[in-house]
Amino acid sequence: MTSSATAPLLRRLNAESVLGVLREVDLIRLTELADAAGLSRPTVDAVIEDLRRIGLIDETEDDTPGRRGRPARLVRLKADRGHVVGLDIGVHKCMVSVADLRGTVLATEVRPLGQELGRRDRLEGVRKAVRAALKAARVERSAVLAACAATPGIVDPRTGVVLTCDVLPEWKGLNLRTELGRSFGAPVLADNDANLAVIGERWRGVASASQDVIYVLAGERLGAGIVSGGQVFRGHDGGAGEMAFLSLLEHTPGAEGIGALASNIGKEVVARLREHGHELTGDAALLLAAARDGDVEAQQVLEEILARMARAVGTLALLLNPELIVIGGGVAAAGEQIAEPIRRRLPQMTSLPPQLEVSLLGDRAVTVGALRTALDTVESSLLDNLNA
Amino acid sequence: MTSSATAPLLRRLNAESVLGVLREVDLIRLTELADAAGLSRPTVDAVIEDLRRIGLIDETEDDTPGRRGRPARLVRLKADRGHVVGLDIGVHKCMVSVADLRGTVLATEVRPLGQELGRRDRLEGVRKAVRAALKAARVERSAVLAACAATPGIVDPRTGVVLTCDVLPEWKGLNLRTELGRSFGAPVLADNDANLAVIGERWRGVASASQDVIYVLAGERLGAGIVSGGQVFRGHDGGAGEMAFLSLLEHTPGAEGIGALASNIGKEVVARLREHGHELTGDAALLLAAARDGDVEAQQVLEEILARMARAVGTLALLLNPELIVIGGGVAAAGEQIAEPIRRRLPQMTSLPPQLEVSLLGDRAVTVGALRTALDTVESSLLDNLNA
DNA sequence: GACAATTAATAAATGTAGCTGAAAAAACCG
DNA sequence: CGGTTTTTTCAGCTACATTTATTAATTGTC
Numbered sequence: 068m069t070s071s072a073t074a075p076l077l078r079r080l081n082a083e084s085v086l087g088v089l090r091e092v093d094l095i096r097l098t099e100l101a102d103a104a105g106l107s108r109p110t111v112d113a114v115i116e117d118l119r120r121i122g123l124i125d126e127t128e129d130d131t132p133g134r135r136g137r138p139a140r141l142v143r144l145k146a147d148r149g150h151v152v153g154l155d156i157g158v159h160k161c162m163v164s165v166a167d168l169r170g171t172v173l174a175t176e177v178r179p180l181g182q183e184l185g186r187r188d189r190l191e192g193v194r195k196a197v198r199a200a201l202k203a204a205r206v207e208r209s210a211v212l213a214a215c216a217a218t219p220g221i222v223d224p225r226t227g228v229v230l231t232c233d234v235l236p237e238w239k240g241l242n243l244r245t246e247l248g249r250s251f252g253a254p255v256l257a258d259n260d261a262n263l264a265v266i267g268e269r270w271r272g273v274a275s276a277s278q279d280v281i282y283v284l285a286g287e288r289l290g291a292g293i294v295s296g297g298q299v300f301r302g303h304d305g306g307a308g309e310m311a312f313l314s315l316l317e318h319t320p321g322a323e324g325i326g327a328l329a330s331n332i333g334k335e336v337v338a339r340l341r342e343h344g345h346e347l348t349g350d351a352a353l354l355l356a357a358a359r360d361g362d363v364e365a366q367q368v369l370e371e372i373l374a375r376m377a378r379a380v381g382t383l384a385l386l387l388n389p390e391l392i393v394i395g396g397g398v399a400a401a402g403e404q405i406a407e408p409i410r411r412r413l414p415q416m417t418s419l420p421p422q423l424e425v426s427l428l429g430d431r432a433v434t435v436g437a438l439r440t441a442l443d444t445v446e447s448s449l450l451d452n453l454n455a
Numbered sequence: 456m457t458s459s460a461t462a463p464l465l466r467r468l469n470a471e472s473v474l475g476v477l478r479e480v481d482l483i484r485l486t487e488l489a490d491a492a493g494l495s496r497p498t499v500d501a502v503i504e505d506l507r508r509i510g511l512i513d514e515t516e517d518d519t520p521g522r523r524g525r526p527a528r529l530v531r532l533k534a535d536r537g538h539v540v541g542l543d544i545g546v547h548k549c550m551v552s553v554a555d556l557r558g559t560v561l562a563t564e565v566r567p568l569g570q571e572l573g574r575r576d577r578l579e580g581v582r583k584a585v586r587a588a589l590k591a592a593r594v595e596r597s598a599v600l601a602a603c604a605a606t607p608g609i610v611d612p613r614t615g616v617v618l619t620c621d622v623l624p625e626w627k628g629l630n631l632r633t634e635l636g637r638s639f640g641a642p643v644l645a646d647n648d649a650n651l652a653v654i655g656e657r658w659r660g661v662a663s664a665s666q667d668v669i670y671v672l673a674g675e676r677l678g679a680g681i682v683s684g685g686q687v688f689r690g691h692d693g694g695a696g697e698m699a700f701l702s703l704l705e706h707t708p709g710a711e712g713i714g715a716l717a718s719n720i721g722k723e724v725v726a727r728l729r730e731h732g733h734e735l736t737g738d739a740a741l742l743l744a745a746a747r748d749g750d751v752e753a754q755q756v757l758e759e760i761l762a763r764m765a766r767a768v769g770t771l772a773l774l775l776n777p778e779l780i781v782i783g784g785g786v787a788a789a790g791e792q793i794a795e796p797i798r799r800r801l802p803q804m805t806s807l808p809p810q811l812e813v814s815l816l817g818d819r820a821v822t823v824g825a826l827r828t829a830l831d832t833v834e835s836s837l838l839d840n841l842n843a
Numbered sequence: 844g845a846c847a848a849t850t851a852a853t854a855a856a857t858g859t860a861g862c863t864g865a866a867a868a869a870a871c872c873g
Numbered sequence: 874c875g876g877t878t879t880t881t882t883c884a885g886c887t888a889c890a891t892t893t894a895t896t897a898a899t900t901g902t903c
Contacts, residue, residue, distance in 0.1 A: 069471075070472065070493035071469055071491075071492075071494045071495070071862090072464070072465045072468035072469055072491055072860095072861085072863075073465065073861055073888080074462075074465065074859095074860070074861060074887080074888040074889050074890095075888070075889085076460070076465065077461065077464065077465065077888085077889055077890075078867050078888080079460070079888095080460035081459055081460050081889090081890085084458070084459075096850085096851085097851080098850085098851070098852095104458075104459075105458035105459055106459045106890085107459070107890065107891055107892080108851090108852085108891095109852095109853085109854095109890075109891075109892090110459065110889080110890055110891080112852080112853085113889080123479075129851095133900085134849095134850085134899085134900085135847085135848075135850070135898060135899060135900040135901070136849040136850025136899055136900075137639065137850050137851040137852070137898040137899055138850085138851080138854090138898070138899065139850075139851060140851080140852080183859085186846065189626060192589075213525050219565075221776075221806075221807070230807070231806050231807075278691075279690055279691040291774075295683070295686075295688050295689075295690070295695075296686065298684065298686070300683050300688065300775070301683075301776075302667060302683070302775055302776025302777060303667040303776055303777055303778035303807075303809070304776055304807050305776070306773075306806075306807050307683075307774065307776045308774065309774070309776070310774070311775060315641035332460040339899075353880085372882065383774075384770075385694075386679075386695065386696065386697070386698070386774065387688070387690055387695050388609075388689075388690025388691055388692055388693070388694035388695045388697070389690060389691055391693035399865080410858080417693075417694075418609075418619050418694075419609070419618070419619075419692050419694045421691070455887095459890075459891095460889095460890090461859080461889080461890055461892070462858080462860050463859070463860085465859085465860060465889095466859080466860065466861095467859070469860090481847040484880085485880080485881085486879085486881095494861090495862055495883095496862095496880090496881085496882095497861080497862075497863090497882085497883090498861060498862080500881080500882085501860080501861090508887080521869045521879075522870085522871085522878095522879085523870065523872075523875085523878050523879065524869075524871075524878045524879025524880060525867095525868055525869040525870055525878080525879055525881065526869065526870060526879090526880080527879075527880060527881090528881080529892040562876085598891095620893095667868090692860080739893065765857060780861090790857070796854085809855080816879065842859090844903105845902100845903090846901100846902085846903085847900105847901085847902080848900085848901080848902095849888085849898100849899080849900080849901095849903095850897100850898085850899080850900100851896100851897080851898080851899100852895100852896080852897070852898095853894100853895080853896070854893100854894085854895070854896085855894075855895090856891100856892085856893080856894095857880100857890105857891080857892080857893100858889100858890090858892105858897085859876085859889085859890090859891105860887100860889090860890105861883105861886100861887085861888080861889105862883080862885105862886085862887080862888105863885090863886085863887105864880085864884090864885090864886105865882105865883085865884085865885100866877100866882080866883075866884095867877090867880100867881080867882070867883085868879100868880080868881070868882085869876105869878100869880085869881095869893105870878085870879085870880095871876100871877080871878080871879100872875105872877080872882100873874100873875095873876090873877105873880100
């Protein structure tokens with residue numbers, strides 16, 4: 068067994084950078100590709116030949132009128148060489164997206180799930196959503212090269228086992244990899260939803276420029292996905308970013324997410340609003356709407372809730388010193404109504420306040436991150452077979 | 456300009472792994488070296504020749520009696536090819552260590568510094584300590600290949616500028632790199648003290664096996680050095696791990712470190728103890744001694760202080776999910792008297808409680824980490840010149 | 844329509860670096 | 874002194890990437 072760096076490693080590295088360019092563009096001339104990847108022309112030729120052999124390359128000829136000289140070969144990533152599936156398994160619903168190898172989403176299926184569903188029924192719902200999404204995208208099950216599933220709670224990313232999960236019944240101990248593996252003939256990954264959301268938001272969202280980001284997933288629960296130096300911070304068992312600690316801060320056990328806070332602190336106000344005919348689904352959404360409409364009591368309760376949230380966000384900012392904090396999850400739809408009151412309070416809590424933005428992807432951040440993660444493993448395993 | 460992976464990269468990588476082995480052993484036969492590094496024999500030969508050319512290798516012959524066969528060439532890292540300096544600039548003192556290229560400490564100089572010293576006087580004290588340490592180690596200034604300085608507060612590791620520092624007067628805005636650069640003809644690095652302490656403890660301390668560690672530097676101040684996946688987590692401006700957030704948790708602004716807590720919460724007890732002839736320097740040390748001697752009031756105050764500290768440590772554990780937390784700094788001398796009460800409380804605060812250990816290196820952790828950091832840059836820049 | 848200009852692809856030469864396997868070297872042993 | 878053992882050294886091969894030169898395929902112009 069040798070751990071040594073041998074020549075094939077070079078080819079592998081250069082293939083990775085070529086692929087990195089191909090992912091971001093469509094058709095490209097080989098010469099441009101060489102410039103973009105920082106490689107010599109012959110090297111790019113060789114890499115393209117490797118990639119073509121494993122079916123990743125579509126090739127045409129340049130027929131742009133008015134171009135003189137020998138017509139260039141044009142290459143593009145053969146996006147339909149295979150597909151990936153991203154899953155977001157939540158309390159009230161699950162969302163499944165199917166994408167091609169460039170990450171273009173072909174179909175998304177959202178399926179409501181009862182909050183109290185047990186393991187078997189919830190998994191059954193997830194599998195149905197997968198079937199529907201694949202059908203809508205016209206993708207055969209056998210064309211799926213990898214899948215990645217998000218779930219609340221702590222997930223061991225090595226094994227795919229849910230170590231702890233308070234919000235989904237009978238969920239603790241579940242091995243998502245093997246359980247969903249039977250739905251696909253391909254590797255299934257699993258990770259915490261906030262971790263995947265931050266990956267998604269960095270890939271195609273508001274955090275693309277930043278190497279040090281925290282994504283705060285604020286819904287019924289509160290969770291954080293932490294990225295430092297471009298790497299996801301998972302902790303030893305995958306438990307980093309769990310924010311049950313708000314209860315430590317506020318001495319109000321159990322009242323963690325903004326939804327829960329709305330139901331607790333705003334109990335009376337919510338009840339009064341409901342009596343007067345407001346019919347929005349969530350307590351938090353109800354409060355937000357009433358506050359926007361000028362209801363003073365609702366505004367006061369909201370201020371209190373946001374002050375608590377700001378303290379949680381401030382603690383993260385102080386302790387981890389990110390460049391950017393992204394607010395996502397259910398409340399992201401409220402936009403600046405949520406962001407501004409938190410942003411305003413940050414300078415009181417840390418000497419180096421980060422930027423604070425609302426998620427661009429909204430509730431799609433999690434599945435987008437799951438797709439990116441699945442794509443990473445697909446590319447990695449395809450490149451492993453370069454010289455086999 | 457090419458960003459491509461070319462052949463010299465392989466040599467560089469293999470040289471790094473050979474050097475990694477050489478650092479940990481003394482004399483070694485080339486054959487053993489090849490096995491340990493996972494490289495073929497001829498490759499090791501070539502790498503050793505490269506390293507010999509830049510002066511990193513001492514060579515002798517194997518004259519072990521009773522060994523048959525052709526006598527082996529024995530190589531060792533030429534530790535006195537150059538030296539590094541590690542500095543720990545603190546409130547009450549500064550500590551300067553000089554080490555050779557293997558990291559063997561040749562001399563350590565501790566110099567008391569007045570708490571109220573301004574920038575100029577403090578730097579002057581540091582420079583004097585450096586001179587004394589170099590003299591004691593019999594190392595010429597010109598033989599120093601790199602130095603690394605630790606300071607409380609937030610340091611931008613790219614520039615070496617102290618961005619914030621509450622405890623050292625006139626310290627904010629100081630550029631440690633240029634300021635100390637004049638004392639050496641070599642690159643000077645700077646970082647936060649807790650960050651360097653965790654590096655030290657992972658190199659030669661109690662955390663050597665762990666990839667996910669938090670070092671809690673508990674003295675007058677409280678600071679944390681965070682390592683995830685073997686990498687130091689610094690945050691965007693180097694401010695990660697600042698724990699002024701205890702004031703957020705406890706609503707007692709300013710009372711952050713264990714020393715400060717002892718002076719505040721334990722004010723009356725400390726005063727009584729001082730009257731009765733106890734003469735230990737720090738308030739915390741006094742309390743600890745009295746508690747150990749059976750003073751009930753001291754024990755009660757200590758319990759309260761440790762409960763607060765446990766809550767801070769618990770927050771870190773919950774949020775970052777480390778494998779191991781190391782308690783270091785001034786209070787580490789108290790050992791289990793400190794560790795046990797904190798360890799006992801952890802399971803109440805997180806579902807995945809980490810191990811908790813007391814620092815093995817004590818107050819040397821910071822300088823040891825600074826030495827390791829300086830060594831890293833020395834090795835890196837020497838290897839850059841492999842084929843120049 | 845021939846020829847120059849342009850652009851891209853291909854081929855050859857050069858250099859680095861890794862590995863395997865065989866041969867040579869330098870000891871010890873009987 | 875020859876045999877054994879262990880290590881070193883050398884030769885041959887493969888894999889990559891780079892630079893330079895050559896060839897190919899167009900377009901535009903005189």
